Amino acid sequence: MSVQSASSIRNASRAVWLKHLHQWHWISSAMCLLGMFLFAITGITLNHASQIEAKPSIVRKQAQLPAALTTELRAYAEQHDGAKEPLPVKVEQWLASTFNVQPGGRIAEWAADEVYLPLPKAGGDAWVRIGLEDGATEFENTDRGWISWLNDVHKGRNTGPAWNWFIDIFAVTCLVFCITGLLILKFHAANRPFTWPMVGLGVLIPVVIALLFIH
DSSP states (O other): OOOOHHHHHHHHHHHHHHEEEEEHHHHHHHHHHHHHHHHHHHHHHHTTGSSSOOEEEEEEEEEOOOOOHHHHHHHHHHTTTOEEOOOHHHHHHOOOOOOHHOTOEEEEEOOEEEEEEEETTTTEEEEEETTTTTTTEEEEEOOOOHHHHHHEEEEEEEHHHHHHHHHHHHHHHHHHHHHHHHHHHHHGGGOOOTTHHHHHHHHHHHHHHHHHHHO
16 A cells, blocks of 8 residues: 555545544534533622622411311321421422422421421522411522522522433533544644643643642
8 A cells, every 4th residue: 555545544534533523522512502601600600609699588478277188287297207208299289279389299307296398499498387286387488589590500409300410411511522622622733733732721720720729
């Protein structure tokens, strides 16, 4: 095989690899676009959380659990004293219609005289407390605003399994984006002398900052 033929084969193979890398690179970048924008913005808001004022809005409501449901709940509590179990379905339905909350089988904390249902959510908090003697029910909802909501979305705090799955898939897609970008740089590095110095600088700067200024 001549030198020219071997060179042609290498160039053809290189072109095929570059084509595939560019394809995976732009696909992964398109899939990551909104997520990267969101995580970049919320990275800034999280980094300056103490400087961004958040005025929580708190709503409190009270209601009376029907006598029949109170009796059912009291009997249920006697079987689950100190345990962590969901509320009975009928009580969940009553809460949904009374306070417009969706317990969704969340775990409640049972005691001798009351049952407490935490309802954490992104950007706020909520809870329900039901007295087992008289059925007196309290509901409190705290909303800390959209910036707090975005920060919790960034951290995956109280966002549910669907968003947690999205974060994992998004992270893998970002890895594909970064790895294909690095390989594309490798293919073009011969004609771009500043490629590896810039890559090295991108690695060196955060490492130096971490070693010198994070204690």
